[in-house]
Amino acid sequence: MAVLQKLPQRRRLVLLCLVLAALWEMGVGQMRYSVPEEIDKGSFVGNIAKDLGMQPWELGERGVRIVSRGRTQLFALNPRGGSLVTAGRIDREELCAQSTLCLVNFNILLEDKLNIYSVEVEITDINDNAPRFGVEELELKISETTTPGFRIPLKSAHDADVGENTLQKYELNSNDHFSLDVRSGADGNKYPELVLERALDREEEAVHHLVLMALDAGDPVRSGTSRIRVMVLDVNDNAPVFTQPEYRVSVPENVPVGTRILTVTATDADEGHNAQVAYFQDETPGESSEVFEVKSISGEITIRKSLDYEAAKFHEIDIEAQDGPGLLTRTKVIVTVLDVNDNAPEFYMTSATSSISEDSPPGTIIALFNVHDRDSGQNAFLTCSLPENLPFKLERSVDNYHRLVTTRALDREQFSSYNITVTAKDGGNPSLSTDAHVLLQVADINDNPPMFPHTSYSAYIPENNPRGASIISVTAHDPDSDDNAHVTYSLTEYALQGAPLSSYISINSDTGVLYALSSFDYEQFRDLELWVTARDSGTPQLSSNVSLQLFVLDQNDNIPEILYPTLPTDGSTGVELAPRSAEPGYLVTKVVAVDKDSGQNAWLSYRLLKASEPGLFTVGLHTGEVRTARALLDRDALKQNLVVAVQDHGQPPLSATVTLTVAIADSIPDVLADLGSLEILHDSDTSGLTLYLVVAVAAVSCIFLAFVTVLLALRVRHWYTSRLLQVSGGRLASMPASQFVGVDGVQAFLQTYSHEVSLTANSRKSHLIFPQPNYADTLISQESCEKSDFLSVPQTLLEVEEETFPQQAPPNTDWRFSQAQRPGTSGSQNGDETGTWPNNQFDTEMLQAMILASASEAADGSSTLGGGAGTMGLSARYGPQFTLQHVPDYRQNVYIPGSNATLTNAAGKRDGKAPASGNGNKKKSGKKEKK
DSSP, X not given: OHHHHHSOHHHHHHHHHHHHHHHHHHSTTEEEEEEETTOOTTOEEEEHHHHHTOOTTHHHHTTEEEEOSSSOOOEEEETTTTEEEESSOOOHHHHHTTOSXXXXXXXXXXXXTTEEEEEEEXXXXXXXXXXXXXXXXXXXXXXXXXXXXXXXXXXXXXXXXXXXXXXXXXXXXXXXXXXXXXXXXXXSOEEEEEEEOSOOOXXXXXXXXXXXXXXXOSSSOOEEEEEEEEEEEOOSOOOOEESSSEEEEEEETTOOTTOEEEEOOEEOXXXXXXXXXXXXXXXXSSSHHHHEEEOTTTOEEEEOSOOOTTTOSEEEEEEEEEOSSSOEEEEEEEEEEXXXXXXXXXEXXXXXXXXXXXXXXXXXXXXXXXXXXXXXXXXXXXXXXXXXXXXXXXXXXXXXXEEEEEXXXXXXXTOSEEEEEEEEEOSOSSOOEEEXXXXXXXXXXXXXXXXXXXXXXXXXXXXXXOTTOEEEEOOOBOSSOGGGGOOEEEEOOOEETTEEGGGTEEEOTTTOEEEESSOOOTTTOSEEEEEXXXXXXXXXXXXXXXXXXXXXXXXXXSOOEEEESOOOSSSOOOOEEEOTTOOTTOEEEEOEEXXXXXXXXXXXXXXXXXXSSTTSEEEOTTTOEEEESSOOOTXXXXXXXXXXXXXXXXXXXXXXXXXXXXXXXXXXXXXXXXXXXXXXXXXXXXXXXXXXXXXXXXXXXXXXXXXXXXXXXXHHHHHHXXXXXXXXXXXGTTSOGGGEEEETTEEEEOOOOOOOOEEEEETTEEEEEOOOOOOTTOOOOHHHHHOOOGGGOOGGGGSOOOTTOOSOOOOOTTOOOOGGGSOOOGGGSOOOSOOOOOOSHHHHHHXXXXXXXXXXXXXXXXXXXXXXXXXXXXXXXXXXXXXXXXXXXTTTTXXXXXXXXXXXXXXHHHTTOOOOOOGGXXXXXXXXXXX
């Protein structure tokens, strides 16, 4: 068969026929047929009847049938047609596989003769199978370092057909790196080989896809394909490559530790282990290696240590990338640190002074300093400022130097020191600032004289004061300091009543306390004006003066002095006459007394201390007028003795007594006739007088007991009030002393008023007119009438007056007399017992002056009873030529202040005639105004 396959096809067919013929001849009854494979069932194969020499119908009669030996019957006999047909589909490749000649042998049996005929059917091949590879896809691995010419055997294809229908050739798709070479094996099969034509580069092309095709020569031509995937195996022929040759990044200096600032990336063209890249920081000496950290796997660069722009503005980091086998490459990372406003301005004080004189001119340099900020750019732009309303300013110099200078003259008395705050502020956001403090002391110069807090002072001192008693303390303040503020005090010397002032008053040069060197007498002088000088110890020495008005306060140190009636000097007894026909209220006489003191100490009150006939006479409390209390009776004694007490309102009160003898008779002869019987009458009335005496003693005892009780109560009240004043004395210190009168702890606010006194002269007549003042708005304390001890005046009354009341207030012009109160003669006044004494010290003083003047006239020896009508010749009435018509009209033209009653002519009243008024020829000769 191998030889036949090598011959041409036609020659092989001829040869085959010859062989079959020979075999036919050799084998008796052997039949041969040929049929292609894959034909349908029942297809004609050969004419058996003809080949056996029979008719088709004979096949059934003679029992022709096919005899097989356990093989599936592929053929069958058609008895009607006498033909051999296929019994089913025949697959040559299934029967004969790859055999070139496929023969099916079976026998035909003729049962009538038991003849056996051999039949051989050749199954011819058709191209019903395409070449097929064992795998549809073939994967090859070739290292990229393989040299060209390298051969790789490929899997062969298989074709079930034979002959021309079997595999004839291989074809490879076109590519640049591989070619196909087919070799024929000893068995005649073709074996393809893949030849490497050009070197491979995995980084250029890691996989090559090829298609191998196997073709047969059948009709139609069938083919089979196989995909070949050539994997280029990597070798470590590439080092890692960074994505950037140099990395740059900007980072704020306040970025937190652990923050990722950058990720470096390196790629390796290799694969697998060869492409596994790790990152490392080049450990070069320097701070950068301590500040940053590089993650070896990810390439992240993080902050390990806080950045500081002021320490380093740039950082250079060397990074290495290394693959698995060890190839490496390097890159550089430059980190720029961005400034953040994290530094406040800093002061560097170059020079500064701690003290400056207050007379330094404007522009004097106080300090020179430099301001610096370690930040940069806008963060380092500095501005300096001072608080407002300071006498300083800043002058900028080069390189952020500033000078602190004065803008005006300083005044140490206004500000003795300055704590100057200089604020430096940068231009960052948010802005940072720093304060610097410059403590500057202002040195004093003697530019201020001592100053008293008041323009003038007033002080009060009671008369009869002890020597060495302190009067007042005047203090001057000097706003300067040290010696410039050390003040000494002195008094301006002048003569006072012929003696130097220093003999009366002294002042402590250090404390300014004034002391009384002598005991003052209110009756000697009542006020004096001083000038106190305060000098400092500076250079030049400065001084100032202030006036001090010292008022002497009156004390009740003078007892009342009785001017009328006076004791006769010739040993006779003065007698007042009262007619028996006198009506109740008849004015018998008047007790006239004065007190050298003033104020309440000079307010006098009169009372009847003792009388021969109680209830017969009354004495005016404030006028001293002795009047009849009832009508005179015949049984009344001719001679009545009256004891009148005159008491002032001082504290303690002082008093004097006078004894009056009143003769009850209608005429002088009656008086003379009865004088001899006065002694006898006295004896006959002894029993009656004894009874009166007992009653008087009992009454006096009761009055004395009541007086002691009242006195104790007043003393207790005085003690209690003094204690209260000690507690609340400070509240009265600010009271103007000129408007405040206090007696023994009782305070009363009094209005000052003016009092007019008119003194008229007509021929030899002198008239004293005491107008009644208006007391409508005067506040009088009842206790002040009972207590007038000026020695107990609280010390608060001696305090300095306020500046608004530097001296005693001037007379109040609003206190005017009403028309009914105008000064006039005694006949123009209406008499009653309701009047009060003047409650003003100066009015009382004026009254005293007038009464004393009248008393002087009365004491004059030339003022006799016949000296002239209207005179006060009181002493002459007690002369030996005493007659009724010579009794002086002491009541005429005398008006007692505080009472509406006047002393009128007694004879005129007895005669029922109105006294002549002297107003018609009187002229006002003068007016004085007292404070």
